[in-house]
Amino acid sequence: METKYISQSGIEQWFNAIITSGKRVYAPVNSRGQIDFKLVKNLNEVSSEYIQTTQSIKASVYPKAEVLFSYEKVNGKVNLTDFDPESVPETVMWKVHPCDAAGFKPLSAIFNWDGADKLHNAHLAKTSLVSFSCASADESCFCTSVNGSPGNTAGSDIQLTMLPDGGAIAEILTSRGGELAALLPSVFEADKGVKKEKYLVDLPARFSLEEVNTKLSKAFNSTVWKEQSERCIGCGACAFVCPTCACFDIQEDVHGSKGRRIRCWDACGFAMFTLHTSGHNPREHQSQRWRQRILHKFSYMPERLGVVGCTGCGRCSRACPVDMNILEHITSIAQQ
Amino acid sequence: MEKIRERAATLLAEGVVTLVLGYEEGTKRPRPLFCRNSESARKLIFDSRCIHNLAVYLTKKELVGKDRFAVIAPIATLRSIMQLYVENQLSEDKLLVLTVDPSGELRELVTFEDIAGYVEQFELKRGEREQEILSKIDEMSREERWKFWMEEMSHCFKCYACRSACPLCYCSKCVVEVNRPQWINPWPAPLANMEWHINRAMHMVGRCTACGACGDACPVGIPIDLITRKMMEDMAPEFGYIPGQPAKKGNALSTWKLDDREQFIR
Amino acid sequence: MSEKNTYLPYLMTIEKITKEAPGVKTFRLKFQDEAEAATFEFQAGQFGEYSAFGEGESTFCIASSPTRNGYIECTFRDTGRVTSGLSSLEEGSTMGFRGPYGNVFPMDEWKGKNLLFIAGGIALPPMRCLIWNALDLRENFRDITIVYGARTVKDLVYKSELKEWEERPDVRMVTTVDPGGETPDWKGEVGFVPTVVEKVAPSAENTIAIVCGPPVMIKFTFPVLEKLGFRDDQIYTTLENRMKCGVGKCGRCNVGKLYVCKDGPVFSKEELNLIPAEEY
Known part of the structure; x- marks a missing residue:
């Protein structure tokens, strides 16, 4: 861990050095009225005025649809072709928020629980995170309530805190971050001794995780699930924009004698998610599915995996067509 | 607004209905509210920002229950209700409709005939947004249109918010979930997304009332409502009616008449 | 990187097919790779993911006893896309198997x-x-x-x-x-x-x-x-909850805080009392 100063022009030069190194760089881009991570070549493509991208950076280490392996049927035999980790390109996620970087830990906890996930780990090994601490927040942000903060460095390889002069405090946090900085070491100047806290948004915590956890441990049969979920229409928007939701489906892409087995995003909010072949559905009603979403993130994951399944990014609340505001719902559970 | 609250509270207090479906203030804009007692009716609001199509809840039995319920319905919702009625999904004796007419008067529509009579006064027109994008698309060549929609579809991640927000997507098992045969590849990918949206459009044509709920719900901003709206606009003159506008029973593509023109057969 | 891909199935040859009841068949499966056959071990209660290449995977238990070496058996009813795909396979054909997964009878x-x-x-x-x-x-x-x-x-x-x-x-x-x-x-x-x-x-x-x-x-x-x-x-x-991955990641078989694929599928009634009955 090393703290440096990087000037405005230094940032641009360094960015260009990363591009020149051949790594793919994804950054928030404003397009079609949405701000989302896109492949970029120039720093001027990167969006500046926004609170949060619509989608998280989850897809960089857990693609929406990914080939687990492929196969070909030849004369009654089957030839398998395994996923090749070398096929994953070196990628830098530029200008992620701390709540996004923090999402990799719970995501990996799921994928690597009692058995490594080769695909996820291959992406992780090739992905570097350059986070920017947060100088602003909106009413859906609540990282400080879930062990995070606007300047949280967990998960980041390098974190920049923007300064009024257009330069930034650069915290080089990991060896991978060091390698990134080493692409153009000259722009990383000596630390000017400025404290980054001054440039972070003040975001008071809204609830205590311990309190929520205690309440949830007795809440399975509570009427709160039905009350809160009435307006939920059962789509997967919340799960798909979430940095930590990892539920997936496995599907078959068939073309004659060739085929690919595909892992794709799924959501516990979908009615069909738990449907048995017999027609029996353990989570028949939306209220049960809403309960699952909340309990999984705030109770089961902490207990089984030792991580909270929420980083307080607020994307689910912003993406929800019917304003299922997770902060509001969790706060009300904490206060019950 | 006060009138709606009072009326809802009375309806609930007197036991005329057990539920009033309306709107309350939300995080950034109004959101759906389920009022089950006269006290919660105090939270009700109603103004031009109330655009959720609450008709989506009317076919969910676990929510509306067995008893009579009321719904606060702007014109777009009323059209969906008319179409649901045409498709035999609603029964008159269970539903009480509250709406506010352009002069600000609270109206109670009890029968489908009442709703039909009321809806008839309003012409379905393109809004500014629809006009802007659709006229742009109209000017495109076929290839450009395909490119435009493929680019839009590449953003779809199949959260199915479009389907979930649509009052007319009430099937308990959607075609995208049928896997014998697998009509549509269920994972998100540009072409697989296009397959889904084309299928959805085909299932909506002659039924979509252009309420815009699907486009409004899309978290990644695909103007998905314009596909079904355009199809509706193309269909309407051919079949002589607009879905959701008071008309005969039956749907354009699921009814057959001896004198159908069948111009597509050449 | 030599990490194993959990989702890559073993290739199995269907050695014998027994018709059990209408729509129900038992397959006896042999590993095509001898090294895999030699190291494969399981215990009573465990299950696996069976592949019909071209259709997908389905979850069933291993129906043969671990005391009978050299093969595994599965019994299934033709009810969906995968089981119907498996059902149409003949003796000598190739299918896939991942496992063994889950806990065991004590x-x-x-x-x-x-x-x-x-x-x-x-x-x-x-x-x-x-x-x-x-x-x-x-x-x-x-x-x-x-x-x-x-x-x-x-x-x-x-x-x-x-x-x-x-x-x-x-x-x-x-x-x-x-x-x-x-x-x-x-x-x-x-x-x-x-x-x-x-x-x-x-x-x-x-x-x-x-x-x-x-x-x-x-x-x-x-x-x-x-x-x-x-x-x-x-x-x-x-318990036989719906599963996709079989290894505690896909989220489907989560019942209360337990995962049927990892904590089960074998449960004593004492353990069942700890999870909500409505979810299985």
Whole structure:
């Protein structure tokens, strides 16, 4: 861990050095009225005025649809072709928020629980995170309530805190971050001794995780699930924009004698998610599915995996067509 | 607004209905509210920002229950209700409709005939947004249109918010979930997304009332409502009616008449 | 990187196909790779993901006993896209298998006890693995009772094995069909499984009861066992929630804080009491 100063022009030069190194760089881009991570070549493509991208950076280490392996049927035999980790390109996620970087830990906890996930780990090994601490927040942000903060460095390889002069405090946090900085070491100047806290948004915590956890441990049969979920229409928007939701489906892409087995995003909010072949559905009603979403993130994951399944990014609340505001719902559970 | 609250509270207090479906203030804009007692009716609001199509809840039995319920319905919702009625999904004796007419008067529509009579006064027109994008698309060549929609579809991640927000997507098992045969590849990918949206459009044509709920719900901003709206606009003159506008029973593509023109057969 | 891809199946040759009942088949599978065959091990209660290449994967238990080396067996009913794809395969064809997954029946703890097996319909396969395992180690256990029921005589699976168990002097075998499901020459019991269990009334003394069947059968059998004096730690079952990955990642089989694929599929009733019954 090393703290440096990087000037405005230094940032641009360094960015260009990363591009020149051949790594793919994804950054928030404003397009079609949405701000989302896109492949970029120039720093001027990167969006500046926004609170949060619509989608998280989850897809960089857990693609929406990914080939687990492929196969070909030849004369009654089957030839398998395994996923090749070398096929994953070196990628830098530029200008992620701390709540996004923090999402990799719970995501990996799921994928690597009692058995490594080769695909996820291959992406992780090739992905570097350059986070920017947060100088602003909106009413859906609540990282400080879930062990995070606007300047949280967990998960980041390098974190920049923007300064009024257009330069930034650069915290080089990991060896991978060091390698990134080493692409153009000259722009990383000596630390000017400025404290980054001054440039972070003040975001008071809204609830205590311990309190929520205690309440949830007795809440399975509570009427709160039905009350809160009435307006939920059962789509997967919340799960798909979430940095930590990892539920997936496995599907078959068939073309004659060739085929690919595909892992794709799924959501516990979908009615069909738990449907048995017999027609029996353990989570028949939306209220049960809403309960699952909340309990999984705030109770089961902490207990089984030792991580909270929420980083307080607020994307689910912003993406929800019917304003299922997770902060509001969790706060009300904490206060019950 | 006060009138709606009072009326809802009375309806609930007197036991005329057990539920009033309306709107309350939300995080950034109004959101759906389920009022089950006269006290919660105090939270009700109603103004031009109330655009959720609450008709989506009317076919969910676990929510509306067995008893009579009321719904606060702007014109777009009323059209969906008319179409649901045409498709035999609603029964008159269970539903009480509250709406506010352009002069600000609270109206109670009890029968489908009442709703039909009321809806008839309003012409379905393109809004500014629809006009802007659709006229742009109209000017495109076929290839450009395909490119435009493929680019839009590449953003779809199949959260199915479009389907979930649509009052007319009430099937308990959607075609995208049928896997014998697998009509549509269920994972998100540009072409697989296009397959889904084309299928959805085909299932909506002659039924979509252009309420815009699907486009409004899309978290990644695909103007998905314009596909079904355009199809509706193309269909309407051919079949002589607009879905959701008071008309005969039956749907354009699921009814057959001896004198159908069948111009597509050449 | 030499990390193993969890989702890559073993290639298996279908060595033998047995038609068990309408729509129900048993496949005997052999590993195509000898090295894989040599290192493969499993225990009673575990399951796997079976691939029909071109259709996808389906979850079933391993129905053969770990005491029978060199192959594994699975029994399934043709009900969906994958099972129908598997069902159309012939002897000699290739299919895929991932596993073994999940926990096991604690057979070591059951040494010296009586075993009462209660199974319904297509849920006999997980039990069959356990039954053969117990019979192959017969000296480890005292009385063995099997109560097996299906809707109709036609729906009974493993018919030749049922006969074999019936003829064994060291097994008490009770077969039943639902009322109306019997044929004129049916010699077994007629009645639902829970009712028959109550009638047969095995002693709870030093006995372990293992119940496998559709959720409704399990639901009605538990109270009967309780009435017969079985404590919750004497009753075991397997849950069959919907699964995709089989390894605790896809999220489907999460029941309360437990995952059927990792914490199960074998649960004692004592353990079941810790998770919400409405979710399985």
